[in-house]
Amino acid sequence: MNSQTPIMPRRRFIAILGGGLIFAAGAGIGGFALTRTPHHALAAWDQAGQQSEPRRYALSYAILAPNPHNLQPWQVDLSEPDVVTVLVDPARRLPETDPFDRQLTIGLGCFLELMRIAASQQGYQLDITLFPQGSDNLMLASHPVARVRFVAARATADTLFDNILQRRSTKEAFDVLQDVSGDQIAMLNPTIAGVGFAGTRDTEQVSVLRELIWQAYQVEHKTPAKLQESIDVMRFGKAAINASPDGIDLGGMPLEAMMALGMLTKPSLATPGTIAYQTGLDMYQTMFAATPAFVWLTTPNNSREAQIAAGQAWLRLNLMTTQQGLALQPVSQCLQEYTEMEFHYQRVHELLAARGETVQMLGRLGYAPAAARTPRWSLDEKISIT
């Protein structure tokens, strides 16, 4: 797929029209008509691998990592030769839905693993020291997340490299008629030390999990401060997406026409009773119902190191699903640590984890048409010190 491909599949678009409302929303779902593609916001995907300096080469891929609400919370310091110091941009936290930065840390684990895979392509091995100045379990402090030293010519190229540019978090209804086999799920084990992997295609278990993610989604949507946090990071239309290539991108025709007419606004998305608010809910119900299988990752504890390892595992899992032509979408609402979600948080842990373990990631798995790329800040904008 290239950037000319409309994000929203035609049949979905027509289905939405048939429902009486031309609308697409949610974490990264957008309908880009050909002329509305935000090329500037997508340029990082075309520029990956074009840098010759080894750290910049690896980082040009790492910035394509999956991460919560696509806020891209990473910053890097390149002032020390052969070393990348990875830092957090505290302005890119999501304190309402990720109060302890657990998901943010997982996103940084994805970033580190992508950096490692890309560096291996040039024969570099990475010596990664996590939290060289310590870490805080309540909030990632301004201390470095990792000191990464590039060691020349010792690594064998990681074959998952070939899937980096096609990897997506697929926010779509999956094809429920196309079965995912138990063998396929078993082959997706990312085998990262300290991270448990499991999955299911069992009809009964899948239906319990579908209901759980839907109930949890409604809690998020109906808790104003949590919903508002997502609305705040939405980028409405091509100009806004190009100006701020992050967050939840909503663009393309006819969405942008609706925005211009005032039919789709941030306040309408936040207000119960409006068509925009209700459609946001209905769309997720339909999407979650179309889920033939699930996968999840657990860790024995919830340390920062465990969260980074879960991110590394998730990234590998996502590259493996890409390799196999499968679609994967994280569904994180029931894993979030705030009072209103407590019931579903407990339930998902009873269902999927042993006592004391943490479910770090839960994902819908199935088949879906190829999804579009999401925006990224350029590498230069992520280098704080050169």
Ligand SMILES: Cc1cc2nc3c(=O)[nH]c(=O)nc-3n(C[C@H](O)[C@H](O)[C@H](O)COP(=O)(O)O)c2cc1C
């Ligand atoms: C820790 C974590 C949690 C996420 N949770 C969700 C989620 O609940 N729902 C969802 O649709 N996407 C979720 N995502 C996916 C991000 O929205 C996605 O990575 C981001 O928008 C960039 O898109 P891409 O992965 O297709 O490049 C999550 C990603 C990470 C790393």
